Amino acid sequence: MKKICLIPTAVLLMSSTPVTSLMANPLHLAMAALQPSAEAFVTAPGYAMVDPEILIDDNYYSPKNFPGAEKRTSIFLPDANLDAVTRAILLLEAQETEVPRVRYRVTYSMHHDEDIAEAQQAYVDIRRYNLGPALREELIESIGAQHVASPEIFGVGPHVNWRFVMSPMMGMMADATYASRRELTDKQAQADDCLGESCLSTSDPAGPEVKPTTLSAPQMETPQYRYTTDGVARPAYVAQTLWTSVESEGMDPLPYQKEHPQFTFVISLNVVGQENTALGVVRQNMVMDDAIAKIWTQRLEVAGVTPEFLKFSVPRTR
Numbered sequence: 001m002k003k004i005c006l007i008p009t010a011v012l013l014m015s016s017t018p019v020t021s022l023m024a025n026p027l028h029l030a031m032a033a034l035q036p037s038a039e040a041f042v043t044a045p046g047y048a049m050v051d052p053e054i055l056i057d058d059n060y061y062s063p064k065n066f067p068g069a070e071k072r073t074s075i076f077l078p079d080a081n082l083d084a085v086t087r088a089i090l091l092l093e094a095q096e097t098e099v100p101r102v103r104y105r106v107t108y109s110m111h112h113d114e115d116i117a118e119a120q121q122a123y124v125d126i127r128r129y130n131l132g133p134a135l136r137e138e139l140i141e142s143i144g145a146q147h148v149a150s151p152e153i154f155g156v157g158p159h160v161n162w163r164f165v166m167s168p169m170m171g172m173m174a175d176a177t178y179a180s181r182r183e184l185t186d187k188q189a190q191a192d193d194c195l196g197e198s199c200l201s202t203s204d205p206a207g208p209e210v211k212p213t214t215l216s217a218p219q220m221e222t223p224q225y226r227y228t229t230d231g232v233a234r235p236a237y238v239a240q241t242l243w244t245s246v247e248s249e250g251m252d253p254l255p256y257q258k259e260h261p262q263f264t265f266v267i268s269l270n271v272v273g274q275e276n277t278a279l280g281v282v283r284q285n286m287v288m289d290d291a292i293a294k295i296w297t298q299r300l301e302v303a304g305v306t307p308e309f310l311k312f313s314v315p316r317t318r
Contacts, residue, residue, distance in 0.1 A: 030119030031167075034111055037258065038165040038178060041123050047163060047180035055179060060094040066225050076171055078224035084108065084122035084166040084174035085265065086240040090225060091176065092126055092162050093236070099155030101131045103268045104235050105194050107261035110254065122166040122174060125261070129159045129189050129199050131271050138202055159184035194266045195281060204268050204279050207296055208312045215297070215309035218244040230276045231303035235267045238280035238299055245297050245309060252288040262286050276303040291316055 042049065066078045079087055085108050105127045113119035132155030139148045161182050169175035190198055195205035218241055227237035242265065254262045267280040277300075284295040296312035 027116055027118055030113035030116045031121075033113065034119065034121050037111055037256070038121050038123070040258075041125075042163050042165055042178040042180040044163070044180075046182045047161075048182065050179040050181050052176040052179045055091050055095065055176060060091065064226065065090065065094060068224070080172050082174060082225075083240065083243050084124050084164070085243055086236050087174045088124040088126055088162070088164045088166070088176075089236040089239055091164070091179075092128060092160070096128065096160055097157040099130045099132055099157045100230075101135055101155055101270045102235070103129045103131055103194060103199055103266065103271060104239075105129070105192060105199055106239065106265040106267070108263040108265070109256055109261045111256040112253070118168065120167060121177075122164075123261075124164045124166065125161070126164075127159070127161045127184065127189075127192060127199065129184075129192075130155055130157050131200065131202065131268075132156070134200050135202055135271070159186070159189040195264060195283060202271060204272050205266055205281055207281065207298060207310075208294070208314050210312050210314055212298070212310040212312050215245060215311050217241070217307060217309055218248055220244055230270070232269070232276050232278040232301050233307070235269055235278070235280075238267045238278050238301075239265055239282075241307075242280050242282040242297055242299055245299075246282060246284065246295075249295075249311075251284075254286045254288070257286075260285065273302075277301065278307075289316070293317070 061078070079090065082090070085106055089104065089106070107125045109123045111121045111123065133151065136148060136151060136154040161184055163178075163180045164176050165178040166174040166176050169177070184192075186200070190200045192199040194201070195207075197203055197205050220241065223237060223240070225236065227234055233241070246263075256262075263282055263284055265280065265282045267278070269278050270276055272279070279301070280299045282297050284297075287293060287295055292313050293316040294314040296314070298310045298312070299307055300310075301307040
């Protein structure tokens with residue numbers, strides 16, 4: 001893993017405080033009112049603050065992550081138009097050791113000022129679980145250790161948890177203003193809930209027991225970042241397609257509640273089955289509808305097969 005520069009929390013928080021002379025600006029006043037929530041999110045117990053500036057270095061904007069980045073002629077950065085969830089996953093992956101069999105649990109909430117639309121902050125919590133050891137242990141129990149590849153083949157690396165606060169700023173849809181990180185133990189990872197399954201389970205979330213609706217794949221431009229691996233979508237692209245699908249359905253502004261994120265994503269890469277697979281599910285936890293309590297959107301891809309999109313609408317009980 002790339003060495004991460006940790007800096008004192010007080011220094012980071014002080015550096016992001018608006019200059020007093022600018023406080024008369026309504027946008028700055030609105031953003032300042034959001035700051036306590038942002039600071040509480042990234043400084044929760046166990047998290048170490050990370051300077052966001054070190055996350056957007058040459059390692060991040062490298063040809064590996066953004067093919068053709070060195071030939072770019074546009075004044076805009078190649079990730080300028082990415083949503084907060086997609087960009088947060090890319091930032092995490094640029095900092096952490098790559099592992100081939102992973103599951104992500106991402107929670108997302110948008111906190112905004114009701115009167116000034118530009119005053120908004122996205123709170124993204126990403127937990128990346130290394131499923132390689134669990135899958136290897138299952139195979140050992142099934143066919144014996146002598147027939148199972150080494151731990152390195154399955155992937156060696158910690159379970160990690162990053163938090164990002166992102167806002168639209170200077171041409172970026174999701175500029176990282178705060179970041180923090182911690183590592184998770186196996187016990188913590190096992191206890192985490194991934195939409196009905198343990199986050200270390202080798203089974204993917206089954207989804208609600210309601211009849212799904214088949215959706216068309218969202219219309220998207222080809223990403224400028226590296227978006228496939230081993231014949232299937234990378235987690236960032238799974239997240240982007242899910243978010244685009246949700247947005248295309250139309251969405252009312254949702255209330256911010258500290259302990260209740262508005263959306264939960266679970267994305268699994270090469271966890272289930274013998275073929276390379278990418279499964280993504282996003283659940284809208286808050287739905288402003290009298291008849292529908294939650295909406296699930298699922299994207300399932302097996303290498304060589306066109307991805308399938310399904311929507312599950314969970315009725316509200318009265």
